[in-house]
Amino acid sequence: MLYNMKNLLAVARKNKFAVPAFNISSHEILRAVMETCRETESPVILEIHPVEIEHLTDSYIDTVKKAAYEAEFPVVIHLDHGETVYDVMRAIHNGYTSVMIDASKKSYEENIRQTREIVNLAHEVNVSVEAELGTIGAMNYSAEGGVDHVVYTDPAQAKDFVERTGIDTLAVAIGTAHGLYPKNFVPKLELKRLEEISRLVDIPLVLHGGSGNPDEEISRSVALGVCKVNISSDVKSAFFNECRRFFAENPGVYEPNEIFPSCIAAAKRVIKHKLGVLNTLGKQSLYR
Numbered sequence: 631m632l633y634n635m636k637n638l639l640a641v642a643r644k645n646k647f648a649v650p651a652f653n654i655s656s657h658e659i660l661r662a663v664m665e666t667c668r669e670t671e672s673p674v675i676l677e678i679h680p681v682e683i684e685h686l687t688d689s690y691i692d693t694v695k696k697a698a699y700e701a702e703f704p705v706v707i708h709l710d711h712g713e714t715v716y717d718v719m720r721a722i723h724n725g726y727t728s729v730m731i732d733a734s735k736k737s738y739e740e741n742i743r744q745t746r747e748i749v750n751l752a753h754e755v756n757v758s759v760e761a762e763l764g765t766i767g768a769m770n771y772s773a774e775g776g777v778d779h780v781v782y783t784d785p786a787q788a789k790d791f792v793e794r795t796g797i798d799t800l801a802v803a804i805g806t807a808h809g810l811y812p813k814n815f816v817p818k819l820e821l822k823r824l825e826e827i828s829r830l831v832d833i834p835l836v837l838h839g840g841s842g843n844p845d846e847e848i849s850r851s852v853a854l855g856v857c858k859v860n861i862s863s864d865v866k867s868a869f870f871n872e873c874r875r876f877f878a879e880n881p882g883v884y885e886p887n888e889i890f891p892s893c894i895a896a897a898k899r900v901i902k903h904k905l906g907v908l909n910t911l912g913k914q915s916l917y918r
Contacts, residue, residue, distance in 0.1 A: 631702070648908040655686070667705075672914060675706045730801070733761070748761075762838070789830040835857060839860065864900050
């Protein structure tokens with residue numbers, strides 16, 4: 631079942647759970663996500679960054695849409711961190727049901743201007759819009775990018791931003807970062823800030839950089855109003871670590887059907903765990 635983000639997260643917000651947004655940068659990871667959500671009867675967001683679609687090519691979205699239409703659980707196809715009108719229009723043309731316009735590195739007024747422009751375009755064709763206020767950190771290389779110095783979301787400014795732009799979801803900066811955290815580094819989320827934002831803003835909130843954070847903090851953020859959590863590095867690292875292990879033990883193997891099954895299984899274990907942390911397991915039934 632193909633949904634837009636607004637309708638998907640309205641149910642999540644009402645029922646106090648979040649939906650994970652997994653970056654599907656390969657067919658194998660798409661398969662891992664869809665199989666796990668089918669097995670657990672869980673809604674999901676399939677997220678694609680502009681860098682990822684350059685690798686996948688536009689024709690790949692036909693495969694993604696077919697998988698979404700045939701699924702018995704709710705699915706959103708979402709543009710992750712679009713920075714230009716081109717990124718957004720390309721996504722809408724390809725059939726995404728939700729887009730993110732990320733002008734968070736611009737001035738506040740320019741962020742509002744660019745975001746409102748995208749809202750006006752996307753809402754005409756029933757596509758939801760996510761925007762970001764504040765900046766997400768970057769721990770290492772990731773397609774999603776980030777900044778060295780995090781600018782935390784100001785609660786009062788968040789209220790003004792939502793009212794002036796008409797967005798459907800807001801990504802907030804409360805201390806997360808894209809990529810994997812260094813060994814022995816424990817991130818600390820500003821949950822009091824999140825609580826204040828949630829009190830002032832009447833739309834679902836989004837947490838970017840959802841890999842590597844303590845499960846209890848992520849679960850707490852869901853209780854405080856986060857309805858979408860972006861997860862990329864945790865799934866990719868599990869998948870490719872298993873690839874490395876497989877090749878180390880099987881250096882002569884080159885057939886994809888021999889290489890990828892254990893990698894997909896490794897990714898599925900992480901995906902199922904994240905669904906549990908976000909209280910998403912079994913929530914398909916709420917959409918009937």
